[in-house]
Amino acid sequence: MLKINVNAVFLDEQSLPEDNIYLWAYHIKIFNKYDQAIIIKKRIFEVVDVLGQRQIIEGVGVANNEPKILPGDMFEYASGVLLNQPSGFFTGYYEVQKDDGEIDRAEIPSFSLDSKYGAIKNQ
Numbered sequence: 001m002l003k004i005n006v007n008a009v010f011l012d013e014q015s016l017p018e019d020n021i022y023l024w025a026y027h028i029k030i031f032n033k034y035d036q037a038i039i040i041k042k043r044i045f046e047v048v049d050v051l052g053q054r055q056i057i058e059g060v061g062v063a064n065n066e067p068k069i070l071p072g073d074m075f076e077y078a079s080g081v082l083l084n085q086p087s088g089f090f091t092g093y094y095e096v097q098k099d100d101g102e103i104d105r106a107e108i109p110s111f112s113l114d115s116k117y118g119a120i121k122n123q
Helices: none
Strands: 002-010 022-032 038-049 054-060 074-083 087-098 103-114
Touching: 002 087, 002 103, 022 087, 022 103, 038 074, 038 103, 074 087
Parallel strands: none
Antiparallel strands: 002 022, 022 074, 038 054, 038 087, 087 103
């Protein structure tokens, strides 16, 4: 199995609330707890804002890479997400391929995207 830690930070200085632009950076650490190496083959994320508007983020591997993580090792990367509302949440999963060829699904712990701007902005 994988252990996945996520840390999200609101980027106040790069956000433009007057234009309904809210940015977050997130940092993900993926720990390989399997007894064999894995390759992260795919990511499927869902971001939902406070109004229920959904974004699906899907792609190969992570950060345009299919990292191979040896047993007991860790891979980390950072990325960002944009919302048109001051809050929302982020969830998803990775598809990983183990050395034996088996494909597994590793859930990302859901995390909230919170800013200091509490009011919902109409578009």
